[in-house]
Amino acid sequence: MIKSVFEYDDYRSFMSDYYQWKKRTSAFSWREFAKVSGFSSPNYLKVVCDGKSGLSNPGTKRVAKAMGLVGAEYDYFQQLVRFGQAKKDAEKDDAYAEMINIVSSHQVRVLKGESISFYESWKYPVLRELAPMMPGAKPSDLSKACRGAFSAEEVRNALAFLTRARFLRKTASDVYEQEDRSLQASVAAMPTQVRAMHKEMANFAKDAIEKYPVSERNFSGATIGIDEEDYAKIVEELDACRKRIISIATAKKGGNRVYRVNLQLFPLTEKILKGESGSANKGCKKR
Template identity: 45%
Template sequence: MKPITEYQDYRQYMRDFYAERKRSSYFTWRKFASLAGFASSAYLKLVSDGQTTLSKPGIPKVARAMGLEGFDYTYFTLLVKFGNAKNDDEKESALSELEHEARMNKIRIVDADAFRYYETPACPIIRELAPIMPGATFGEIASKIRQGVTAAEVREILQFLVNANLLQKNADGTYEQTQKTVRGSKEAIPLAIRTMNRKMSELAVRSIIKDSVEERNFSGITMGIDKPTYDRITEEIDIFRKKIVDIANECQTIDQVYQMNLQIFPLTDKIESSDSRKEK
């Protein structure tokens, strides 16, 4: 069975634990529940299938039944907190705690790297900026970023990007980008992307106020459409985004870092058609 630090879903860990025990001995969900001290023989099966959540008092019981101690116990507890979170703020809190515990125990978890990269706009900005400022000091890099980053933060972020293999530091002290993409679990990456999109949108609002019209381009359309039309529009956006990436990759004289947000989102709830209302 894989180490618990390779899991991002506590339910999957419970399912794998059950399957492992079942392969080597007579083991049932009833037996699992009994080991954990639950009266209901079906409770842990319902938890592992996602039909209910593992309660806070149940965490130490299940962890003890699976033989988890020390950091593994803490990691499982935070996995449950992450999996049971009701909103993005709670999920972010759980992932931050996971990252902290991993650093304290000198254990690297992939999702921590992925979330760390996306949780602050400074990471992708510095990843783009450092290679085009060879020989620059941390303070000089910080001075070029319009969102108020300090030299100490630049130094710490550069170290993270190198450790995560998102930047390569050469022998002469210059940086270059690797081809490595930021990877993580299906549980954490959507959360990280939502966090990045939210913070980049906040920077877009600041740009409207602070930046001249010669440096920025903002436009918008308010329109009434249906789902098939929405699907067609998002397909065109994907095609356009890929074309923009190709154009950017052709640039040989990079001298500035930009962010382009492509957004389409609902402003109203769906309106039932008159035919649908008549049917009711």
């Protein structure tokens, strides 16, 4: 993974980092980058990243789409290009103001340092969503809404942490609102706390199959035979889908239930070496 586009103030640096990340994880090249972005010249985007050329407005949109940017990220990248290519100070200032406005309106926050402990327990992300939905609710009420998964005392302590770490803002007695609409984990923190969160949520997904009717949950899957290049493309699709889902969820305030979305792709077999024969079973089932 690379840093969020919201952490950049130079579109060429973001594009270069995206290229390097893709190259590390797949057989990616400048030719491929240009092709998926709709450019006929195989080295055009390298020339752009080297500062020897720029992007037109249509070109900016195609590159943003090729990199899987959607919603606020897509809009931010367009302004980032405009900021980087502005000829006049007034235009540059206007583009920068739009960048600030996009980040502020979508309230995206990248978690680093101590705040990454947010991922140590599922109660933190759940209560971050649930507490603003229930203004005036006591910790015991929030505990009941979570079906007693943790005590009122645990809720009270969790709310104190969420407030102290600026995940929630207390506006009145037992009334909370979110400091940021969207959160993103720092890449450096991914290997530890976030892995533990994924394990915890995977267990909840297993229980949800029996606990909730099909009208309240959606499970589907496919068993597929692919190679490394296919894997990289599918990961990119999943990442773009996740961003679109977040964009939908953060587009408006309010809600009446907290949901979890798991996007999972993992191997079921060992890698087949060249010369070995075998076949892949492909199928899709929804239940």
